[in-house]
Amino acid sequence: MTGSVLDWALAFGFAALGIALALNLWRLLKGPGVADRILALDTMVINGIGLIVLGGIASGSGTSFEAALLLAMVGFVGTVAYAKFLLRGDIIE
Amino acid sequence: MSAPVSLAELLASFAIVLGGVFALVGSWGLVRLPSLMERLHGPTKATTLGLGAMLLGSVLWFQLIKGEWTTHELLVTLFLFLTAPISANLIAKVHLLRLRQGQPGEVIGPAGAPPAPSAEAEWSTFEAPREGSAGDMAGD
Numbered sequence: 001m002t003g004s005v006l007d008w009a010l011a012f013g014f015a016a017l018g019i020a021l022a023l024n025l026w027r028l029l030k031g032p033g034v035a036d037r038i039l040a041l042d043t044m045v046i047n048g049i050g051l052i053v054l055g056g057i058a059s060g061s062g063t064s065f066e067a068a069l070l071l072a073m074v075g076f077v078g079t080v081a082y083a084k085f086l087l088r089g090d091i092i093e
Numbered sequence: 094m095s096a097p098v099s100l101a102e103l104l105a106s107f108a109i110v111l112g113g114v115f116a117l118v119g120s121w122g123l124v125r126l127p128s129l130m131e132r133l134h135g136p137t138k139a140t141t142l143g144l145g146a147m148l149l150g151s152v153l154w155f156q157l158i159k160g161e162w163t164t165h166e167l168l169v170t171l172f173l174f175l176t177a178p179i180s181a182n183l184i185a186k187v188h189l190l191r192l193r194q195g196q197p198g199e200v201i202g203p204a205g206a207p208p209a210p211s212a213e214a215e216w217s218t219f220e221a222p223r224e225g226s227a228g229d230m231a232g233d
Contacts, residue, residue, distance in 0.1 A: 006154070009106035013147065016113030020120035020140070027123050027132075032198040035129050035188040042180055043123055043136035049169065050116055050144050053151050054109070062155060065165035072169050076176040083183035087190060 006057075013054045020047050038082045045075030101157030108150030115143025128202030129188045137181040145170050 021044060028040035049068045056064040122135025148166040155163045189207060192199045 005106045006102050006109075009109040009150075013109045013113040016117040020116045023120040023124045032200060033129060033188065033191060033196075034198070035184050035191065036132065036198075038187065039129070039132060039136060039184050040123065042184070043120060043140055046136065046140050046144055046173070047116060047120065049173075050112065050147050053144075053147050053166065053169075057105075057109070057151050057154055060159070062161065062163045062165065065151075065163065065169065069165055069169050069172070072172050072176075076172075076180060079180045080183060083180070083187050086187045087183070 010054055010058050014051070017047050017050045017054065021051075034086060038079060038086075041082075042075065042079045045071060045078070049075075099158075101153065105150045105154040105157070108146050108153060112143040112145070112147030112150060115139050115146060117143075119143060128200040130185065130202050130204075130207070133181050133185060137177045141173055141177045144173060 024040045024044045024047065028037055028044070031037055049071050052064050052068040052071065056062060056068070116139070119135040119138070119140030122139060123132050126132045126135065148170045151166045152163060155161045188199060192201070192206070
């Protein structure tokens with residue numbers, strides 16, 4: 001291991017993201033509106049990217065960042081698709 | 094405690110902790126704030142900034158400790174910072190549209206309902222783009 005400070009920082013980051021994901025899940029289940037659920041899903045994707053990034057630091061290899069980039073792009077497209085479906089009743093017009 | 098802590102490690106750790114705090118604050122705001130227009134601020138600002146800090150910590154760690162120059166993180170950061178306002182705008186539009194349609198579940202915040210735009214115009218939420226208007230993509 002490289003040292004104890006980084007390990008503590010990584011543990012804190014993982015814990016913070018875990019609690020954040022639980023809070024997002026609560027908002028996703030509770031709603032109350034459809035827009036709240038889309039927002040909760042979008043935030044869960046962002047926190048998931050954070051988990052991947054921290055995992056990449058913890059494992060010491062840079063191979064997982066393509067996954068983070070893909071998740072960022074797919075998450076954005078998913079959010080836009082949800083919103084567009086509600087706004088226009090159709091995704092691809 | 095054996096090896097002395099290097100400055101690079103401290104910098105990376107600080108960025109990671111800062112990112113964790115901001116991500117937590119953003120999600121706490123998503124749960125805590127009363128209506129969607131307020132809730133939008135937490136994830137789109139605090140969480141995005143937190144993830145930016147984490148990615149910066151990752152760049153610092155790979156650069157200063159492992160000696161590898163990685164740019165994927167910068168791409169992720171750029172992409173997130175570009176797309177967060179767009180998703181926020183679309184989600185706010187969904188909220189406005191469903192508020193106007195009187196759909197259940199949409200909560201009006203303490204500041205009251207969003208004001209109607211001036212003149213005879215409406216918030217452009219559902220209206221199909223007219224021929225020749227700015228949103229008309231048909232002929233492009």
